[in-house]
Amino acid sequence: MRHVDWLVPSLLARGAGTLMFGQPGVGKSLHALHLAACLCLGRAFLGFGSVDAPLRVLFLDFESGWQWNAEPIRAIFKGMGHPSIPEEFLYYSPFTEECHPLEEPAGTLVALEDLGPILEETVRSHRVDVVIADSLGQMMIGDTNSGQDVAIALRSALNPARAAEAAVLVLDHAAKAAIGGAGVPTPVGSQQKRAWARVTVAVESEEMDGRRCTRWSIDKSNAAHFDPFLTHMQFVHGSDGQLAAVHVHSVGSAGPRSPRKGAVRERVERTVLEHLANGPARRQELGRGSTFDQVMDELLKNGLIEQIGRGQYRLRRLLYHAVHLLRQVGAQHEANALAHSINVDS
Structure with missing residues (x-):
């Protein structure tokens, strides 16, 4: 059995791929930059432990460019007490001329x-220990919704870096959870x-004590799992x-x-039910769009x-509506009693 050289135990290993995924706005890029800073400075990442010496990290920014990310990158390092970006941090984006340290004209796009x-x-050549790719979709020629195209892109683009003994971390968007589910994200092209x-x-x-936090959990691992944990970001201006x-x-x-629906879906559902409480209505009067279609399917099914x-x-x-509202406000006992009386599944 091949020895696993963990750079971050249970998370990042030499010659292996790690995928971190979540909905837009959850903080994937900033957390990945914090991870990069920890590795560059030889510090522990969120209690996971660290290597003994600073590592060289290549951050591939396929989402925006240096003009957008220079400020948060500097702020991440300053938040760790380091006044400047160290030479161990290498940055590249095909969308900007100001790349550190790679030299390539802006607009030279390689698929x-x-x-x-x-x-x-x-x-x-640059003795890179870790490659972080944020993210892949804009650089793909193939269809990002095609599993075969995604597999080809991942293997042809990133496996050579793994073969060169770099750990590779890919940031990716999550597919929307099934309506009515537990809100568990899955990566697009997950298989x-x-x-x-x-x-x-x-x-x-995730909200905790009035603070917006980020929940980390293992989706799949060929190694030891870690228990879900929360992080919080503090921004200083x-x-x-x-x-x-x-x-x-x-x-x-x-x-x-906590099983929960997305805020947008809840709002659409509430609008539909409030409208129908005033009497029958045609579908086009109630709403439109994919979220609305999913809400209507769920309301019909339930x-x-x-x-x-x-x-x-x-x-x-109206009694069915009453059961639904009782459950929404957390009055589960009362909802179950009413549901039983009108033969609604509790």
Whole structure:
């Protein structure tokens, strides 16, 4: 059995791939930059432990460019007490001229599928220990919704860096959780990406004591799992309004994930039910869009509304609506009692 050289125990290993995924705005990029800073400075990442010496990290920014990320990158290092970006941190984006340390004209776009040999040469010549790719979609020629195209892109672009003994971390967007589910994210093209990665980690937004936190949990691992935990980011601004420092703190263990629907879906559902409480309505009067279609399917499936004609709907019973509202406000005992009386599944 091959020895695993963990750079961050249970998370990041030489020659292996790690996938970190979550919805937009959850803080994937900033957390990845904090991880990069920890590795460059030889410090522990959120209690995971660290290597004994600073590592060289190559951050591939396929989302934006240096003009957008220079400030948060500097702020991440300043938040760790380091006044400047160390030479161990290497940055590259095809969308900007100001790349550190690689020299390449802006607008020279190499398709992700063709990036492998260039990346392998960069890893070897610059002695890169960790490659972080944020993210892949904009650089792919293939269809990002095609599992086969995703698999080809991952293997052709990033496996050469793994072969050069670099650890590779890919940041990716999460697919929307199934309506009515527990809100558990999954990576887009999940089967192929899970097969490519040794470890896949889900990151989600979560409220704790009035603070917005980030929940970390293992989605899949070929190694020892870690228990879900929470982190919190603190942003410090200078007198000029510019971002001066970013501090990332470990808040502690995360409890069980609370089943919940997305805020947008809840709002659409509430709008539909409130509208139908005033009487039957046609579908086009109630709303439109993919989220609305999913909400309507769920309400029909759960028996809260019924179709009474072509494109026309009404509340199935006001009592069904009452059960639903009781559950929404957490009055589970009362909801179950009422549900039992009208034969609604509790």
